[in-house]
Amino acid sequence: MTPRSDAPAAAAGRRHETNYSTPSERELVITRTFDAPRSLVWAAFTDPKHLPHWHTGPDGFTMPVCEIDLRPGGSWRYVWRNAQGREFSATGTYRDVEPPTRLVSVTHFEGEEQTSTTTFAEESGRTTVTVTMLFASKASRDRGLPYAKVGTEMNHARLDAYLASRR
Amino acid sequence: MSADPLSRTFAALADPTRRAILARLANGECTVGELARPFAMSGPAVSKHLKVLERAGLISRGRDAQWRPCRLRAAPIRKVAHWADGYRRFWDASYERLDAYLDHLESEGKDDDAAK
Numbered sequence: 001m002t003p004r005s006d007a008p009a010a011a012a013g014r015r016h017e018t019n020y021s022t023p024s025e026r027e028l029v030i031t032r033t034f035d036a037p038r039s040l041v042w043a044a045f046t047d048p049k050h051l052p053h054w055h056t057g058p059d060g061f062t063m064p065v066c067e068i069d070l071r072p073g074g075s076w077r078y079v080w081r082n083a084q085g086r087e088f089s090a091t092g093t094y095r096d097v098e099p100p101t102r103l104v105s106v107t108h109f110e111g112e113e114q115t116s117t118t119t120f121a122e123e124s125g126r127t128t129v130t131v132t133m134l135f136a137s138k139a140s141r142d143r144g145l146p147y148a149k150v151g152t153e154m155n156h157a158r159l160d161a162y163l164a165s166r167r
Numbered sequence: 168m169s170a171d172p173l174s175r176t177f178a179a180l181a182d183p184t185r186r187a188i189l190a191r192l193a194n195g196e197c198t199v200g201e202l203a204r205p206f207a208m209s210g211p212a213v214s215k216h217l218k219v220l221e222r223a224g225l226i227s228r229g230r231d232a233q234w235r236p237c238r239l240r241a242a243p244i245r246k247v248a249h250w251a252d253g254y255r256r257f258w259d260a261s262y263e264r265l266d267a268y269l270d271h272l273e274s275e276g277k278d279d280d281a282a283k
Contacts, residue, residue, distance in 0.1 A: 032258075044268065057257035151255065
């Protein structure tokens with residue numbers, strides 16, 4: 001995997017590994033532990049005043065829109081913007097909201113659907129967050145949904161910059 | 168059986184015994200008998216798993232009819248890694264930022280909104 005050279009310096013010191021697994025051909029599971037109590041981590045994942053501070057993916061992206069109606073049936077809308085001003089948006093609906101342990105939401109993106117289940121488990125003051133993304137079909141899995149798109153966009157932006165520098 | 172290669176790889180990797188077999192093969196080639204031993208499984212049961220792995224291109228088998236040693240083929244795993252790379256770029260960066268942000272929130276003692 002590509003090494004990251006642009007990690008925020010402030011995060012140095014305490015860091016856990018992010019684990020990715022594919023238990024079935026329609027699922028992607030992302031697991032990460034944070035050195036913080038569950039109530040705080042839950043807030044960071046569900047409060048629109050916190051998310052734009054961190055949920056922005058590759059460096060250079062911002063999150064100008066973060067709207068959250070945190071209740072079963074409530075909807076959410078995120079917009080990310082890259083350094084060139086290009087925007088990516090995703091919307092979804094909450095299915096299940098059980099603070100501070102479990103969050104289930106359906107993401108709608110470019111006509112595809114994906115169900116994400118996020119669980120928060122606390123042990124000795126640390127919180128392990130597990131995000132399970134279930135894709136509606138193999139086709140939607142292969143196309144990738146907003147997170148994959150925003151992540152991949154960084155490569156494209158780098159390529160653009162590289163090509164521009166060669167002109 | 169799914170037709171496209173990425174789906175075959177996912178299906179093959181979805182089984183814990185097959186992942187364990189691949190982990191074993193990462194240390195070097197093995198015969199079916201050697202692979203069966205740690206799994207308390209019959210030779211035919213292991214052969215069935217090996218067939219799935221072979222169809223997905225994750226292993227290759229030797230020509231020798233007697234031994235047919237199994238060897239790991241890593242290229243399809245790289246394709247899965249490439250697929251996951253977009254997600255990884257998003258989440259690795261976000262989670263590193265969240266470490267720092269949680270530090271910041273804790274140092275400010277700003278967890279008053281946690282119960283909301």
